[in-house]
Amino acid sequence: MPPVVGIGAGGHAKVIIDILRLNGEFDLIGLIDSDPSRLGDQVLGVPVLGDDDRLESLYQDGVRHAFIGVASLAKTENNKRIFERIRKLGFDIVNAVHPSAVVAGDVKIGQGTRIFGGTVINPGTSLGDNVVVNTGAIVDHDCVIGDHSQIAPGARLAGAVTVGEGSIVGIGAAVIQEIKIGDYSFVAAGAAVIRDVPSRTRVAGVPAKPMTSKPD
Numbered sequence: 001m002p003p004v005v006g007i008g009a010g011g012h013a014k015v016i017i018d019i020l021r022l023n024g025e026f027d028l029i030g031l032i033d034s035d036p037s038r039l040g041d042q043v044l045g046v047p048v049l050g051d052d053d054r055l056e057s058l059y060q061d062g063v064r065h066a067f068i069g070v071a072s073l074a075k076t077e078n079n080k081r082i083f084e085r086i087r088k089l090g091f092d093i094v095n096a097v098h099p100s101a102v103v104a105g106d107v108k109i110g111q112g113t114r115i116f117g118g119t120v121i122n123p124g125t126s127l128g129d130n131v132v133v134n135t136g137a138i139v140d141h142d143c144v145i146g147d148h149s150q151i152a153p154g155a156r157l158a159g160a161v162t163v164g165e166g167s168i169v170g171i172g173a174a175v176i177q178e179i180k181i182g183d184y185s186f187v188a189a190g191a192a193v194i195r196d197v198p199s200r201t202r203v204a205g206v207p208a209k210p211m212t213s214k215p216d
Helices: 011-023 054-060 076-089
Strands: 003-007 027-034 046-052 065-068 201-204
Touching: 003 011, 011 027, 011 065, 027 054, 046 054, 054 065, 065 076
Parallel strands: 003 027, 003 065, 027 046
Antiparallel strands: none
């Protein structure tokens, strides 16, 4: 099996490690974390090899595959920067699809995308690069999920929904058919989205409305 290194050593990385082990396609050699104090720690038995400076030497040593084990909710632009840096170094950023996920045969999946257990992704859907479809989420037919966006656990997207780059659809949120959510927007947990959401807008409530202040 080809060796793979993970970026991040937190809870998100745990889930990806578990998925990759279940699929049995890669040899998990270690993790990289931006916190130098994590050197020598282990996550589910996978050692932390160092901080970001270690990536270049790993590539020179023949490691060609990496997975993304971080998914910031506060600053999704950081997710894009991490992805682009790893790709620029030359790594093949692998996908992680849990074997219990139901993914239609014609779904398009970009590079570095993670699809967690219990998800359903129906025909005609397109997932961009570095997308997270989290545990138990439902993405119905003909949806378009932009690069670096996240669909949180239990969220439900009806048919032909568009989610822009870097946007987040929160835990348990529901989005009706043909809605467009702009780039770098945020749909709060439990929201019911019945109208389009402009770019860089935060919405919450039933029905969802723009938030006047950031949540605690």
